Amino acid sequence: MIIITLVLELIGKTGKNTLAWMWLISFASALFSIFTGWQLSIGSSYPENQLFWHKWLGISVAAISFLLWAITKFVEKRKNLFSGALKVGLIVLLSLGGHIGGQLTHGNDYLVEAAPGFIKSIAGYNPPEAVDLSGIEPDSITTYEHLIYPFLEQKCAKCHNEKSMSGNLDITSVEKLLEGGDGGEVVIPGDVDESELFRRVTLNQNNVKFMPTNGVPLTYYEMALLKWWIENGAHFKEQTATIKMPAEIMTGINKLYKIDFTPKPWYEKESGPKIDTMALEAFAQGGFKVSGMSKSDNYLEVSPLGTDLGSPIDFGPLKENIIILDLKNTEISDANFEKLSELKNLIRLQLNGSNTETEDLLKIAPLPRLESINLYGTSIDDGALDYLASFPSLKRIYTWQTQVTPEGIAALQGKRPDISVENGIN
Numbered sequence: 001m002i003i004i005t006l007v008l009e010l011i012g013k014t015g016k017n018t019l020a021w022m023w024l025i026s027f028a029s030a031l032f033s034i035f036t037g038w039q040l041s042i043g044s045s046y047p048e049n050q051l052f053w054h055k056w057l058g059i060s061v062a063a064i065s066f067l068l069w070a071i072t073k074f075v076e077k078r079k080n081l082f083s084g085a086l087k088v089g090l091i092v093l094l095s096l097g098g099h100i101g102g103q104l105t106h107g108n109d110y111l112v113e114a115a116p117g118f119i120k121s122i123a124g125y126n127p128p129e130a131v132d133l134s135g136i137e138p139d140s141i142t143t144y145e146h147l148i149y150p151f152l153e154q155k156c157a158k159c160h161n162e163k164s165m166s167g168n169l170d171i172t173s174v175e176k177l178l179e180g181g182d183g184g185e186v187v188i189p190g191d192v193d194e195s196e197l198f199r200r201v202t203l204n205q206n207n208v209k210f211m212p213t214n215g216v217p218l219t220y221y222e223m224a225l226l227k228w229w230i231e232n233g234a235h236f237k238e239q240t241a242t243i244k245m246p247a248e249i250m251t252g253i254n255k256l257y258k259i260d261f262t263p264k265p266w267y268e269k270e271s272g273p274k275i276d277t278m279a280l281e282a283f284a285q286g287g288f289k290v291s292g293m294s295k296s297d298n299y300l301e302v303s304p305l306g307t308d309l310g311s312p313i314d315f316g317p318l319k320e321n322i323i324i325l326d327l328k329n330t331e332i333s334d335a336n337f338e339k340l341s342e343l344k345n346l347i348r349l350q351l352n353g354s355n356t357e358t359e360d361l362l363k364i365a366p367l368p369r370l371e372s373i374n375l376y377g378t379s380i381d382d383g384a385l386d387y388l389a390s391f392p393s394l395k396r397i398y399t400w401q402t403q404v405t406p407e408g409i410a411a412l413q414g415k416r417p418d419i420s421v422e423n424g425i426n
C-alpha cells in the first residue's frame with residue numbers, strides 16, 4: 001500500500017482526497033502488521049537485538065504514514081520539503097525494517113542465499129560446502145565431528161550461532177550445544193523423543209516449530225544419522241568404526257559423505273602374490289587369454305582361446321593369482337577337473353555349456369574362496385548341489401537347463417541358506 005501510494009504521489013495525477021484515503025489505508029495496514037508481528041514475538045526467542053530494531057522501524061513506518069495522511073488531508077500546501085523528506089525517510093525505514101524482518105524469519109543470509117554466484121561473492125557470502133570425506137580412512141572418523149556436525153552447520157548454524165542465538169541455542173560448539181536453548185537441553189543421549197534437536201527436524205513441515213524454519217530441511221539420511229547418533233548415546237568423541245552400524249546407516253554415510261564402511265572382501269584388502277611374468281607369458285602361449293583385474297593388485301582372469309583344453313593345464317606359479325576362470329563351452333578332461341583344485345583363490349568359475357557332470361565336480365576339492373559357479377546347460381544333477389554345499393564361501397550357483405530339481409535346491413538351501421540358486425525357467 002505504502003509503495004503504491006508513493007508511486008501515485010510521484011506521478012501526480014491522483015486527487016488529494018484519494019491520496020488521503022490511500023495514506024489512511026497504509027497507516028491501517030501498518031498498524032495491522034505491527035499487531036501481527038507483536039503477536040508472533042510473544043513467547044518467541046528471536047534474537048533480541050534484531051527484534052528491537054524490527055519493532056521500532058515498524059512503528060516509525062506506521063507513524064510516518066499517519067503523518068502523511070494528516071498532511072495530505074489538512075495542510076493547504078502539502079507538497080513541501082518536510083513531506084518530501086518524510087517520504088524519502090519512509091522508503092528507507094520500510095526497506096530496513098522489512099529486511100530485518102526477513103532476517104528474523106529466514107536467517108541472516110536469506111537475501112543472498114539463492115542469488116547468483118557473483119552477487120554472493122560481492123556480498124561476501126560463502127556458505128559451508130557439502131562435505132566429501134572420501135579421502136579419509138574410515139577408521140579415523142568421529143561420528144559427531146565428521147558425520148553429524150557438517151549438516152547441522154550447513155542447515156542450522158546460520159540461526160543458531162554465537163551472534164544469532166535463535167531460541168537461545170548455539171550449536172556451533174559442543175559446549176554450547178550441550179547447554180541447550182530456552183527449553184533446556186536439546187540432546188538427551190539415548191532418547192530421540194525427548195531430544196528437541198531431533199524432534200524439531202522431524203515435525204510436520206507446516207508446524208511453526210519445524211526446523212529449519214527456512215532453508216533446506218534435513219534429508220532422510222541426515223535424519224537417520226542424527227537419530228542413530230542420539231540413540232547410541234550422543235557421544236562427541238566416539239570413533240564411528242567402533243559402533244554397530246545398521247546397513248541403512250552405512251548406505252546413508254556412503255551417500256552423504258562417500259565413505260564406505262561396508263566390510264571389504266579379501267581381494268580388495270590383499271593384493272595377491274607378485275605375478276611371475278615369465279610364467280605368465282608361457283601360460284598365455286599355451287593357449288589362454290589372461291587379463292589383470294586392476295592395476296593395484298596381482299589378480300588374474302583366465303579363459304582358454306580354444307574349446308578343447310587338451311592336456312592337463314599347468315597353472316604353475318600363477319595358481320594363487322587366478323581368481324576368475326572362464327571355461328564355458330569347453331571340453332574338460334578328468335585330469336583338468338583335478339587341476340582346478342589347485343586354484344585356492346578362485347572366486348568365480350564358469351563351467352556353463354561345458355561337458356561337466358556331477359562326478360566331474362566331485363573331482364574338484366572344495367575351493368575355499370569360490371563364491372560363484374555357473375553350471376548353466378551342463379548335465380549336473382542334485383548330487384552336484386549336495387557336493388557344492390561343502391564349498392565354504394559359495395554364494396551363488398547357476399543351474400538353468402540342468403538336471404537339478406526343485407527338491408534338490410530346497411535340500412541345499414536347508415543346509416546352506418546363504419547360497420542362492422539361480423534356476424531360471426526350466
Ligand code: HEC
Binds near residue numbers: 158160166186212
Ligand atoms: C532461519 C532460522 C533458523 C534455522 C535455519 C534453524 N532454526 Fe532452529 N530456531 C529458530 C528460531 C527463530 C527458534 C526459536 C523459536 C522456536 O522455538 O521455534 C529456533 C528454535 C530451535 C530449537 C528450540 C530451542 C529451545 O530450547 O527452545 C531447536 C532445538 C532448534 N531450533 C533446532 C534447529 C535445528 C536442528 C536446525 C537445523 C536443522 C535449526 N534449528 C535451524 C530459527 C532457525
